[in-house]
Amino acid sequence: MRIKLAEDLGGGILSATSADDLHEALLRSAREMGFGHFALSLEIGSGGDAGTSVLIHNYPSSWADVYVGFNLGASDPIRRAAERSLLGFRWDDVPTLIPVSDLEQAMFDTSRRHGIADGYTVPRHLPGEVTASCSFVTGPLTELPVSMLLIAELIGAFAIAGARRIAGWAPSSDRPKLTDRQRDCVLWAARGKSDWEISRILGISHDTVTTHVKEARDRYDAHKRSSLILWALFDGLISFADIFRWRENA
Amino acid sequence: MRIKLAEDLGGGILSATSADDLHEALLRSAREMGFGHFALSLEIGSGGDAGTSVLIHNYPSSWADVYVGFNLGASDPIRRAAERSLLGFRWDDVPTLIPVSDLEQAMFDTSRRHGIADGYTVPRHLPGEVTASCSFVTGPLTELPVSMLLIAELIGAFAIAGARRIAGWAPSSDRPKLTDRQRDCVLWAARGKSDWEISRILGISHDTVTTHVKEARDRYDAHKRSSLILWALFDGLISFADIFRWRENA
DNA sequence: TCGCCCATACCCAGAAATGGGGAGGCGACC
């Protein structure tokens, strides 16, 4: 049973406590599914300078050297496709997801000569936190194990979750607790309301709102309204959906 | 075979061409897996306030009325947890993901009286494009079908992808582009620095920083520094790691 | 060469946030 396989391998991946463990578990998983290679990349910091935080793979070193040496990651079509897809995708479907330039097509051909031919990539994102992908790859002489792609989807997701945990994004433990009223005020502040506007919304006085916000700042040791909002967001006290989409139900 | 079930149901979901089709396919899938209810919510759009949203569910109307009527969606803990998780999660694990207030706990109890007791929620995100979740729910008299959770993970993801396709797939995000200097300023602002402090850090004048921040606000159509930061964060222009981790290296 | 964008710098006036202080009422808990 394939799903049993996923449960077994997934358990092994989720119980990994180090990058080496994860490498081991991923290698076994890839083999069991009929893939020769795998590559997991997890970035904390999608913006500019914060580079790749985790990169675990068993690509041939010849290809890895070329890839890193020529900084191909900067314009890797697989990576670009991963940023635009919710589901895992087969590499031969990439052109339907994004435009692929001639240069990038040439890159595919080169990788094939290094034993990286066809594959399946599982993307996963958390806005503001993580962008990651996990690829399972076959060489030029092996067929893509189509019957295993759904399993790969699960295993890839487990691997990414495991890597995130290992990379240090354990749920924060001793987070400050805000009172309900404080949280209300933080939420409305995150929605861009001023203290005065919040006071009208909540039906309390301007000074009371100011007090709530002040005390919330104190609890988070944040000296700025923005910092308070960011910490609350980071802690999961409020969410992007809370902030951006409250209009819908209003 | 459970994985066969996933393939069958997944095919049905991916071939849906309308919201009604999708409703039908999801209903069948939920039943096959042993769930009584399902709810799929998907929101598209990043910049400003434009955006479509899809909500497909078969919750009892009594509960849906309460939910919408009291605007509970504005701070739904399930939705908040969905923004903090890469994988699907069981509802009884939510307190380990995010803080849950007493009020929200009470909300759980209320929903249970409406036949919404336990569930499994699959989140999926594309920064700046899509935020979605798909929940499968059991009533108070039914056990959560634990053996089906991995299948639910796959079905939920398919459903989200299907909904995205139906909702009109707006990949060409017209998200605002900031200049390098503007991004610098936004990043330092997110780190809690005032304009004057940023000017010292970047070695430029106070007024120049103010101008950069001002123009960044204009591009995001954000009237508050906080809103600007939040949009930049949601868009992936900056990340929590950028914001909170800079101390480490400094 | 002209136009456009970018970075830089400056000015102003009004609104908002920050960081202090104090105080009363109310319910829970010991």
Next chain:
DNA sequence: GGTCGCCTCCCCATTTCTGGGTATGGGCGA
């Protein structure tokens, strides 16, 4: 009964942000 946390309200002074201007110089592509 006393203490503690929470919510409410008020005062103050100072800093910071917001929303308008204007202007110079450099680079880059039409």
